Amino acid sequence: MTLRFLLALFLSLAALAPRAQxxxxxxxxxxxxxxxxxxxxxxxxxxxxxGMVQDIRPAFEPGFTLTPLPGESVVNGFVLFRYTLTGERALPGTVVKIDNLERTAIDALVEIRLLDGTRHSFLLKPRDSARLVPKAPSAWEVVTTYTRLGVEHILAGVDHLAFVAALILVVRGWPMLLKTVTAFTVAHSITLALATFGYVSLPSPPVEALIALSIVLIAVEAVHLRRGRESLATRWPWIVAFAFGLLHGLGFAGALREIGLPQGDIPLALLFFNIGVELGQLCFIALLSGLVALARRLVSLPRIAPVAAAYAIGAVAMFWVIQRLDGMFL
Incomplete structure (x- = not known):
């Protein structure tokens, strides 16, 4: 039973490693x-x-002429295309669509800037690939769009979730867990805001490598705790969570730069992206806690299970460290 449990735990985490960019x-x-x-x-x-790019492109209602411009380019993993669009009428009140988006798993963020200063931001998804451009601006568009992006980003960020899971292994009691998660949130909110407004800037590759290393260090502390050796991370995990949260905030900022921000609503978009990240994080903690409680009701978990989980998380994180360091020097 113990061997099967450990093997299944390690293989399930290891299977995520190649995909955990x-x-x-x-x-x-x-x-x-x-x-x-x-x-x-x-x-x-x-x-x-x-190296492949999906065959998706913007489309507009009849009466609009979309003309491609020469000179597409590749920048940071994106292919950039440029067009001119000429219409017989104004764009507000018409439908913007992304052709073939339903055949992909890609979302599309649309930002529209009009001459009168009006700005619109909304998110198109494979199952909802068209949207009517509002005739009047709405802050609610920014709120819903960036909250959703924040939730999706954290739930797809396996490295950030692994850090949260490792933190849970070194925290004792729900009050301390709440304090620790709050410290992590406050810290990554600070650096996310500073980086977004240009006060802090670090290259992405070393930040990503250090994020992976932070997971390894917390996993090591979780093993030490189960062996009776306490440290700063186990006595005051919220301090460590705050320190490493500053680093993780720089990682979130890198993602937000790739996504893009509506220039007229940067503070609002930043706030609700961060709220989305926090909601996704809380959902993950609730799901993980629920699964552990369910497992304890269904089977008798071995006492070594937390140590095995820490070793599994640490092993996968060490793989990320090596992978990201290798990518820095290619």
Whole structure:
């Protein structure tokens, strides 16, 4: 029973390792800027995967003419296309669609900037690939769009979830867990905001490597705790969570730069992206706690299970460290 449990636990985590590139949520991005009445300039960014780009493109109602411009380019894993759009009428009140989006697993973030200063931001998804452009701006669009992006980002960020899982292994009692998670949230909110507004800037590769290393260190502390050796991380886990949360916030900022921010609503988008991250994090903690409680009711878990979990998380995180360090020097 114990051997089967340990093997299943390790294999399930190891299976995530090759896929656990940080910030896998990379929506396509469509920026529409009105240059003169009914004449627009478009930037269309499509994420690549394994060197391939999906055949998706913006589409508009009859009466609009979309003209591709030469000179597409590849920048940071995105292919950039540029277009001009000319319409017989204004864009608000018409439908914007992404052709073939339903055949992919990609979301598309649309940002529209009009001459009168009006801005619209909304998220198109494979099952909802068209949207009517509102005639009046709505802050609610920004709230819902960036909350959803925050939730999706954290739930797809296996490295960040692994850090949270490792933290749970070194925290004793729900009051301390709440304090620790709050400290982590406050810390990554600080650096996310500082990086977004340009006060802090670090290159992404070393940040990602250090994030993976932070998981390894917490996993090691979880093993030490089960062997009777206490440290700062086990006595005051909220301090360690705060320190490493500052680092993880820089990782979130890198993802947010890739996603893009509505220039007229940066504070609102930043706030609700962070709220989305926190909601996703709390959902993960609740799900993990529920699964552990269910497992304890159904089977007799071995006493070594927490140590095995810490070793499994640490092993996968060490793989990420090596992988990311290797990527830095290629």
């Amino acid at each position: 940080a910030h896998e949520i990379r929506p396509a991005y469509l920026q529409i800027d009105e240059q003169t009445p009914h004449h627009y300039k478009l930037l269309w960014k499509v994420p690549t995967r394994d």
